[in-house]
Every structure is written in C-alpha cells, then in structure tokens.
Amino acid sequence: MTHGPDPVLLSGARPYGGEPVDILLSDGLIAGIGAVGSLDVGSLETPGAERVDCGGRWIGPGLWDEHVHFTQWVATRERLDLSDAHSPGEALAGVAEALRADPASDAVLFAGGMKRMLWDEQPSAALLDAVAPHRPVVIVGVDLHSGWINSAAARLAGIELDPSGIVRENEFFAALGSPAFKAAPALESYADAQREMARRGLVGVIDFENTDNPAEWPGRIAGGADLLRVVASVWPEHLDRAIARGQRSGQALEASGLVTMGPLKVIVDGAINTRSAWLNEPYPAAPGEDPHYGIENVPHDELVRLVSAAREAGIWAAVHAIGDRALASVLDAFEETGAAGRVEHAQLLGAGDASRMAGLGIGACVQPEHAMDDRDVVDVAWPGRSDRAFAFRTMLAAGVRVVLGSDAPVAPPDPWEAIASAVWRTRDDQEPWQPQEAIGLAEALAASARTTLEVGQPADLILTDADPLTADRDTVRGMPVAATLVGGRFTWRGI
Secondary structure, three states, X not given: OOOOOOOEEEEEEEEOOXXXXXXXXXXXXXXXEEEOOOOOOHHHHOOOOEXXXXXXXXXXXXXXXXXXXXXXXXXXXXXXXXXXXXXXXXXXXXXXXXXXXXXXXXXXXXXXXXOHHHOOXXXXXXXHHHHOOOOOEEEEEOOOOEEEEOHHHHHHHOOOOOOOOEEEXXXXXHHHXXXXXXXXXXXXXXXXXHHHHHHOOEEEEEEOOXXXXXXXXXXXXXXXXXXXXXXXXXXXXXXXHHHHOOOOOOOEOXXXXXXXXXXXXXXXXXXXXXXXXXXXXXXXXXXXXXXXXXXXXXXXXXXXXXXXXXXXXXXXXXEEEOOHHHHHHHHHHHHHHOOOEEEEEOOEOXXXXXXXXXXXXXXXXXXXXXXXXXXXXXXXXXXXXXXXXOOHHHHHHHOOOEEEOOOEOOOOOOHHHHHHHHHHOOOOOOOOOOHHHOOOHHHHHHOOEOOOOOOOOEOOEEEEOOOOOOOOHHHHHOOOEEEEEEOXXXXXXXX
C-alpha cells in the first residue's frame, strides 16, 4: 500500500452525523470537504479515480487499537480456546479432546484463555501430565502473564517446573519467546487478522509483541499484510539494537509510511488474574500465609535507566503498570527522567495518581473490556478497592490524555466493544460496574482516533450504517461498519 492511491470522492457522507457532504480524497489525504455537488472534482477524470455514493452514512476518523500483541493475537486465533473452562477439569477435558483429534502430532499444543483466578480448584503439573504425558502442552493464561504447562513442555523449554505447573511473569515471557515454543504464523495469517480488524473500522495499532517489531513489520507490509498502520514498539532486550539503527519514535520504517517506530515497552508488574499486579495493600491471604503484594518485574533503578536511555535516543516510553504500587514507581521514573510517555493499563489508582499523571503530562492507555472481564476478579483479589479500579472518568477529569486499547489477545481487537464498555460499564444483563467511572460516547470515540475530519488530515476514515453518537449500547458494541479507508484506500468495503 502507498500514500498515493487514485482520487476518491465520497459523496453524501454525514460527518459525525451532520448534514451530507462530499469529501475528496487525494494523495492519501483529505483534499476537500464541501456541500454535495460543490467540489471541483477534475482530478476524478484520471483513470482509476472513483465516485462512491455513501448514501447518507455516518463518517468519522478511522479507529485505533492502542495496545495489541499482534503475533499473539494471530496465534490465538489458531489455538484451542479454553476461555469457557470453569475448572482445571474442564480445561483438561478440552485438552484431551484436542489430543484425540490429532493423536499422531508431537508439536506443542497451545491453548489460551485460562481464567485461573476464578477456579475453586487449582491446577497442577501432575494433572496435566496425566492427560498429556508425552506431547508438550502450554495453556496460556487469559492475561498472558502466566501459563499452565506439562513436564514435556517444561523439558522442551528448559524450565524447572514446580508442582503447580504454573510458570509466571518473566520466566513465562522468556518461554513463549524461546525457539522451542515460538513458531511464526504464516504471513497470510497476519493478513487475515488485518482484514478482520479492518472490517471493524480499525486503521492502526500499536504492536507490543515481545520481539524486534521495528525489524519484522516492514517485511510483513512488503509481503501484503498492509491493511493497517502499525506503530512498532521495542522491548528492553531489543532497545540497544534499535538505538544502534538510529530509530526514533515517529520515524517511518519502510517506504509506504505504514510502519513507524514506536515506544519502549517495559512491564513493571504482573496482572490481577495471576495475582502478580504490584500493590500497596496485600492480596487476601489464607490463614498462616505471608502477605503477598504482587511482583515487581523491573526494579526501579533499572526502570529509570531504561526510560532515560530511550529518552536520550528520542524514543518515548510505554510502561505497563496495573497495581497502584507499580503505578507509583512508574510515575516516579517519569518524574526523575523527564521522559515522555504513558502508562499502559493503569488499572488501580492510588490517591492523587490521576492528578500527578496530568501534571507530568503522562497519558494512559486503558482497556475497557478488561473492566468487564475482571470485575468479579477485582472483588476477590482487591477487596475494598473497586472504586479505584479502571477509573477512566477520574483520569479524564484530572486532565490525563486517555486512549483505548484491547490488549489483544486478552480481549478481541474490536474498538466498538472497548467503546461500549467504556461508556456503559456493562455488557449482557449485568448491572453497570462502578458507573461513576463511565465516559461519554464522544469522549470514547476521540480516545479511539488519532486524526480528525478536516482538510489536510490523513484519509483514514470509517463509514458506519448507524450513528455511533446516538446509538444504544448493543448497537455500538456490534456497530455495522460499511467501509474503512487507510490513506484513501479501501481496506474494507461493504458498500
């Protein structure tokens, strides 16, 4: 895909639900907006130029998913789904069925969606070994911060497995990235995932996959997986390499301009489902059990070193902090270094954290679907603190720049689901959860877009069959997207 597609005239579209207009797209940009029939469309005389009747549909900026793990999402689409398993027994039944369906294979069997925090019984290596004594099995936790693996998989990855069979945090990240477990999906799988994302109105993502994203994405674009803009993050183990290549945030990484250099990604703590989010107050403990506050994955001094090195190289920082103690450490690091950046997740705020973020100019990328997935877990793991959890309104009111993401594959990369959860704080028949932290539809749409509908802006646009600003919850969640354009080129077209 290039930034110079043939001109397109979108006729009879309704910007943000207003009066119908014509919108001329040329050289990848919005070249003109005017009353229907009023624009000089001489450029449409060129071969390949097109007039498109929008039929009065709503038009607005294309949407972004500001936090995905792209390869993990692609792989998850091809994995055994255990998200409906309510116990180790149900998960094991799913594994056994998959093994029976392919008895001759010796490849690692990957499954995903494990919600261990909600299980009354706990898993063990022996239970999984009994079902799969020879074939390696890896069951990935829903938050990607832990996995239940059997002895065969542990031997393959060189992991010393304890009786629980659970591998957590940095050890689990290393295992997932090891050659023993890592098999790159086919290029067509990336393209297919992008097509589905374009159908939902996505025009861009930030990819936080734990790999050398700046080096890998240009080849995918050249190979035809070119339906999205991709901001490519870099993890600490690849930071020196990116700096040596002279890569700075915002720099185009290939000829089309679709891939740009993104932030440094650092994971300071864990996640609520793994009981590893780093907290000021301990998790509930069993009688006789020592207080447990979660896990500090990156010591503060190392965080300061990393963020400072990135800042000096012109790379902003995106730092994962879910617990309130982790958030305080991250804000301290931003203040000490003067670095630019944002907090990824910010699920549990301490008193004054929102004001401090705003004062430092530090943004927040939040995942509204996590609030719906984790509402029951919060009550179990963080009792008495739910009023500080997923506090979107509090951050916006303090002046924090908030953007929305999915954290795919933890949640599907569907921007409309994120918008609906941010606005209504509920799905299905559940009562709204902490409704005082809901935000408005216009705010949620703005938090999902990077451009505006103005002349000179990139022609990254969506047409929808319903008006998102006046639609009800279920219509927004399943929003019918009629067309998506990136740089003036249709990446999804249903009209």
